Amino acid sequence: MQKKVYNENPLEVAKQFEASGIIRLHLVDLDGARAGRIINWKVLENIAAKTTLAIDFGGGIKTEKDIEIIFDSGAVIATIGSIAIKQAELFYQWLQKYGGEKILLGADVKDEKMVIHGWTEQTETDIFDFLQENINQGLKQAFCTDVSKDGLLQGPSLGLYKKIIEKFPDLYFIASGGVSSLNDLVQLKEIGCKGVIVGKAIYEGKIKIKDLQI
Structure with missing residues (x-):
């Protein structure tokens, strides 16, 4: 690559x-x-x-x-990713030791199944079951990247994120992947995302920082 x-x-x-x-x-x-x-x-x-x-x-x-x-x-x-799947008990220990405010779970997803090791390995772990298990252990914040969208600047996975937010309303949820315009950010805010990770869209000039009205 x-x-x-x-x-x-x-x-x-x-x-x-x-x-x-x-x-x-x-x-x-x-x-x-x-x-x-x-x-x-x-x-x-x-x-x-x-x-x-x-x-x-x-x-x-x-x-x-x-x-x-x-x-x-x-x-x-x-920010913790693959460890949370491969060594769940260890991740639970970290949640309990450091608290949910200090640990951000990064969940890479394709077709609502977890993907690990730099998107090279797709698991059979359902994203909703995965989040529920971790919330039960004290998880408070997570971001989800739809790997089929990331880096393509074709828009975020609004449907997936809306389902996650509706199912876990108390989770501080951050969207990631596919953002290509200010309109994407508006839509993500409207469905209830607490934050959005934006990278390529800024570096490629699709979104101007001055237009974010921070």
Whole structure:
């Protein structure tokens, strides 16, 4: 897969977001996700030290030590993905130790089934059952990425997200994937999303930060 680099300096991008009124940054260690261990914690540390952004950080978090590293490096929330499926009991322990406010569950989905390991492995785990099990263990916030939509700029999975929000009204739910316009953001807000992860649409100029009226 060909990668596209939009900016070689993550701190510069973070400062641009901060200057525009953004207060929350979703930061993913793609190298760490591939390697199965945190690699870019220094980037996190640098952004946390030089901006006021509230950062949730994910990618490569496999152990409790990893969580401690990212919190010590300035993240306010740890984003957890595959571990929550592959080692559910461990994830439950983290929820109980750190609390639902400090853990953000990242759920990658295709056809309402969970997908793991960088979208390479589809499971038979139903997204609704998965969320219910974790809510029972203290989960308070989650984002869901429809992998069939992500990066295509063809619009988000409104139907899926609406079903999740209706079924779990107390969950702080964040949409991810497919966002390509301000209208998408309006629609996501209307169905009850508490937040939206926007990346490519900003980098490709489809959405101007100044138009977000933050």
